[in-house]
Amino acid sequence: MSNDFYTSSILPYSGIIIKICRAYTDSQEDFEDYYQEVCLQIWRSRDSFRGDCKWSTWIYRLSLNICLTLIRKKKKKNQFYNVEAVGETLETEDITRFSDEDLSFLYEAIKQLSEIDRAVILLYLEEKPNKEIAEIIGTTPNNIGVRINRIKDRLKKLLDGKIN
Template structure:
């Protein structure tokens, strides 16, 4: 992996990759694995980027696809890591900052959404346009709007009284 590739694709888009990986993992070990796999797949598929969309849009798409694939693979074979690692989970750290506590609660609720809904709400929180969300997820713009409204209502109900 060249330094140029690392800077342009990974370092400049680290926040995007991290947010997506964080939404699909619930512990630090999985987060690191997902992040590393996304970086590897970006590197492997860099020649497939046709520059028909923004680089960040393509990175979102690759990151989401990798995370969704890993979630599905893990669901099909939860013992793939073996019994010693299977239940390994980093206990949540006590959070002093109320804003950080709210953010962690939001991510916990987002992780409970269906896979596609998770992807949509992440893109919404990134303030992506409905058109961009449509391109990334391969669904119609009107479907994006309908789904976003339903997800926001569901999250409001889940978070009511918890924030």
């Protein structure tokens, strides 16, 4: 990967990539693997960007799809290696804590959502408009509005249980 491409086309959007990867991983090692894979795939597929949407939207979509694919591969692998799955379950209890305890609680609550709901709330927290979220997810803006309200309610219940 050329340093110029990374500096000009990936680094300015690293916050997007970090948030998505953090929401779909339970350990620092997995986070680093996912982040690296996302950056590599952005570089590999850069020529397929047609300009139909903003670069940031394309980065979101690509990052999300890569993380979901990696999760599915990991789940499939764990079905075949049950003994390893038990070990990984124990390791996920040592979730990497972030400097802000409230942020850590929020990410733990977000990880309890479905894969699609995680993506929706991350985009919402990035203050993306419902239309852009719908474009990334592949649904309608109205559906996104309804999902966001339901997700907020679910997160509130999850966070009230941890904080109170």
